[in-house]
Amino acid sequence: MRLSPEQIAQIRQSATESFGPEARVWLFGSRVDDSKRGGDIDLLVQTRALSADAALQRKIRMLGLLEARLGERKIDIVIEQPGDMRPIVCVAHETGLAL
Amino acid sequence: MKQTPEQLALAHAYSTCLGHAEALREALVDLHQRDLQEIEWNKLAKEDRRLLDQFAYRYTRLQDDMGARLMPAILRALEEDIAAMSAVDRLNRLEQLGWLPSAAQWSELRRIRNTFAHDYPETPAERHAQWQLAMAAAEQVLTLLDGFTARMHTKLPG
Numbered sequence: 001m002r003l004s005p006e007q008i009a010q011i012r013q014s015a016t017e018s019f020g021p022e023a024r025v026w027l028f029g030s031r032v033d034d035s036k037r038g039g040d041i042d043l044l045v046q047t048r049a050l051s052a053d054a055a056l057q058r059k060i061r062m063l064g065l066l067e068a069r070l071g072e073r074k075i076d077i078v079i080e081q082p083g084d085m086r087p088i089v090c091v092a093h094e095t096g097l098a099l
Numbered sequence: 100m101k102q103t104p105e106q107l108a109l110a111h112a113y114s115t116c117l118g119h120a121e122a123l124r125e126a127l128v129d130l131h132q133r134d135l136q137e138i139e140w141n142k143l144a145k146e147d148r149r150l151l152d153q154f155a156y157r158y159t160r161l162q163d164d165m166g167a168r169l170m171p172a173i174l175r176a177l178e179e180d181i182a183a184m185s186a187v188d189r190l191n192r193l194e195q196l197g198w199l200p201s202a203a204q205w206s207e208l209r210r211i212r213n214t215f216a217h218d219y220p221e222t223p224a225e226r227h228a229q230w231q232l233a234m235a236a237a238e239q240v241l242t243l244l245d246g247f248t249a250r251m252h253t254k255l256p257g
Contacts, residue, residue: 052228055225056214056225056228056232057232059214060207060210060232063214067206072186072187086221
């Protein structure tokens, strides 16, 4: 995994502040692959059930916290709510790493 | 009196933004009148798609042109040396000079714009939420442009 312990801690903290202490985070995509360089940070955040509006607001809040803590870089966040079976969610769990 | 290159660049950037703003305001009026309900996002009529496209194009273009063209042009017209400034430094300087109420607000609006442009929500509820947030953000962007207009008349006449 190509994230430092400090970056992982910042990501987890940002998820907790945005989605609450029960939120869990996975890293997936190219950052999981140690042989690659650079690239976006793709995150899956598993949350309790939220309204579409609340999920969007919290996601933007988390992006703001990450920008302040990790600097301006390309970060994508996928929100997974209970029962979410979208292909991207399945791929994130199959290929990703829990932070 | 002959205008400086900085004044000409500012006038051009400002005029471009005004054009986007006018079309964006029209789209917002129509969207508020239309008042699309969550369920309707399942299947949009042709007229609705056109209206949403007009909003999306003008909203993203206005915000991009304000950030990438108008704000740097304002700073240059104020004879600020922006070559060495990062994007965040420029926002902070505009806040310091009283042009932006809050650099953090602009950054938040940029994150909303990026999420709007890059995400493809799947459910009608998610689409509805995304558009509602973008419309509220667009109103804020227009208010900021109005603030620039008022300030340009007093601080950068000509």
